Amino acid sequence: MSDSSERTPTIATIDEIRDSFPALRRNQGSRTVGYFDAPGGTQVPAAVAEAVAQQMLHHNANAHWAFETSRELDEVIAASRSALADFLGGDEDEVVLGPNMTTLTFHVARALGRTWEAGDEVVVTELDHQANVSPWRDLEVERGVVVRTVPLVAETGDLDWADFEKALSSRTRLVAATAASNALGTIVDLERVRRLASSAGALLFVDAVHFAPHERIDVSSIGCDFLACSPYKFYGPHVGVLWGREALLREVLPPKLAPAPDAPPERWETGTLNHEGIAGAGAAVDYLASLGTESCRKERLDAVFAQLSRRGEALITRMWAGLAAIPGVTLYGPPPGHPRTPTLALTIDGLAPALAAAQLSADWGLFLSHGNFYASLVTERLGLEPQGLLRAGCACYTTDEEVGRLVAAVGQLAAPG
Ligand SMILES: Cc1ncc(COP(=O)(O)O)c(C=O)c1O
The missing domain is CATH 3.40.640.10 (Type I PLP-dependent aspartate aminotransferase-like (Major domain))
Known part of the structure; x- marks a missing residue:
């Protein structure tokens, strides 16, 4: 084990986490649903x-x-x-x-x-x-x-x-x-x-x-x-x-x-x-x-959030790099490396956010929200009213595969045919 991994607290794996959420077993067509709507509300573990x-x-x-x-x-x-x-x-x-x-x-x-x-x-x-x-x-x-x-x-x-x-x-x-x-x-x-x-x-x-x-x-x-x-x-x-x-x-x-x-x-x-x-x-x-192993709840939460934050950073880094490379896609907000959550707002040239969200859901099983999310001063400042943004938000259950699927799907939407 390296020094840095010795300092990294152990928390549940992504597979263990996903097992606790019945909603993650939902399929759309041949695909498992990828929930990117977490900033509007996350899925719920069975224990809750x-x-x-x-x-x-x-x-x-x-x-x-x-x-x-x-x-x-x-x-x-x-x-x-x-x-x-x-x-x-x-x-x-x-x-x-x-x-x-x-x-x-x-x-x-x-x-x-x-x-x-x-x-x-x-x-x-x-x-x-x-x-x-x-x-x-x-x-x-x-x-x-x-x-x-x-x-x-x-x-x-x-x-x-x-x-x-x-x-x-x-x-x-x-x-x-x-x-x-x-x-x-x-x-x-x-x-x-x-x-x-x-x-x-x-x-x-x-x-x-x-x-x-x-x-x-x-x-x-x-x-x-x-x-x-x-x-x-x-x-x-x-x-x-x-x-x-x-x-x-x-x-x-x-x-x-x-x-x-x-x-x-x-x-x-x-x-x-x-x-x-x-x-x-x-x-x-x-x-x-419960995702952590420390003896008291506050310490477990410290360890869990330290790890979830790291996992979120890895997901957003991958998502940002993949989407930024697609012609016709504009990303908003701070790039990875700046203090940010794993929530990414984007627009696709010539495709309204609502339409993009509908296609991502129907064709790729990816659930993303669109609009201004009541952060209407943001979309006004960006000059994006009334259609707003497309928003991809990661949660503790988001996988690399889902991020990869999102990047591939947006790539196809931005350059159809
Ligand atoms: C940043 C932020 N603040 C406030 C709210 C409003 O929260 P609630 O739905 O609990 O009133 C939301 C809901 O999306 C939010 O994202």
């Missing part, structure tokens, strides 16, 4: 679906009552909160559960907006999904808040850092930034964002939805105040998760029903939660941790 079913079949009750099934549900929610706290690097009392990232972000914006005055400012970025833009923009109407937008540099897929500095002022109350772009795959330098936000005395809200399946999150090293993600992007069900700094969750009063619990994190949770989805979200974290 079983946790959802277990919750619904055996522990179905509402929370906080004095009988068995209700107590069991309370335990399931506590266990998921604990798993998600390990996933995010925070404390379980800081983990707020909700329907999806978008709704949670609207909720935080509304709560914080109540504490702001007309003329207070929020900074958003063009790299962001609208879920981290529209909730802040709504405060322009509701509170007279001024929203400043940091532009994206089309050529690099990165933010314009000089403009970022200019967007800040003594009135900036919050910076809303993505950890990674769901359209271009850019990983944003959050350390730099945090320094800028701190220099203005502003809070930092991070959208980690696209980042979460690819890289290890640690809210304390990011130094943010809020961070939101969506378990359905990391092999779980359709629920949303918000981490908030404990003091803020305690001090800020969100809209809530009068009799609902008043202590964080529950004071931030509205209505009856999606109990089975939450059970599955905890199971998704445990599934990821």
Whole structure:
């Protein structure tokens, strides 16, 4: 064994991983389906679906009552909160559960907006999904808040850092930034964002939805105040998760029903939660941790993400090189070697993204998404509205063969006949 492989933690092989996902056995014609739609939502391992079913079949009750099934549900929610706290690097009392990232972000914006005055400012970025833009923009109407937008540099897929500095002022109350772009795959330098936000005395809200399946999150090293993600992007069900700094969750009063619990994190949770989805979200974290061998969950997650990140880099390097060599194909975002996720956006000359996606599915069994993915400031900046982009996203189950098949298929689409 070489020195570098001795330092590389052992995690499950790609074949072992693929065995856990029943959906990966699906065929289209003579081909096994290649799922490149992960940035829109990943497939689910059997263990996660079983946790959802277990919750619904055996522990179905509402929370906080004095009988068995209700107590069991309370335990399931506590266990998921604990798993998600390990996933995010925070404390379980800081983990707020909700329907999806978008709704949670609207909720935080509304709560914080109540504490702001007309003329207070929020900074958003063009790299962001609208879920981290529209909730802040709504405060322009509701509170007279001024929203400043940091532009994206089309050529690099990165933010314009000089403009970022200019967007800040003594009135900036919050910076809303993505950890990674769901359209271009850019990983944003959050350390730099945090320094800028701190220099203005502003809070930092991070959208980690696209980042979460690819890289290890640690809210304390990011130094943010809020961070939101969506378990359905990391092999779980359709629920949303918000981490908030404990003091803020305690001090800020969100809209809530009068009799609902008043202590964080529950004071931030509205209505009856999606109990089975939450059970599955905890199971998704445990599934990821189960790919590693270390003794404690946090360390297993460290090792697993270190390896998944490496595997993703190898896949995107191959995909980028193959697609870049095809005449008539344009690739967007940072090339491999720059901080990025294994998500690649492209266009094919003379072929609308929707049509390309339909042909890739029908003829090659490859499932890719198309459009703006609600990252509409990105496609506007690139001049690609209304048709948008074709997007190939890798997940922990993506194989070299699938990447090779994608490159061959795009080669044929770009040069038919
Ligand atoms: C980067 C990013 N942020 C936010 C969202 C919205 O997440 P949710 O569907 O949980 O509201 C998405 C969904 O695609 C996303 O990719």
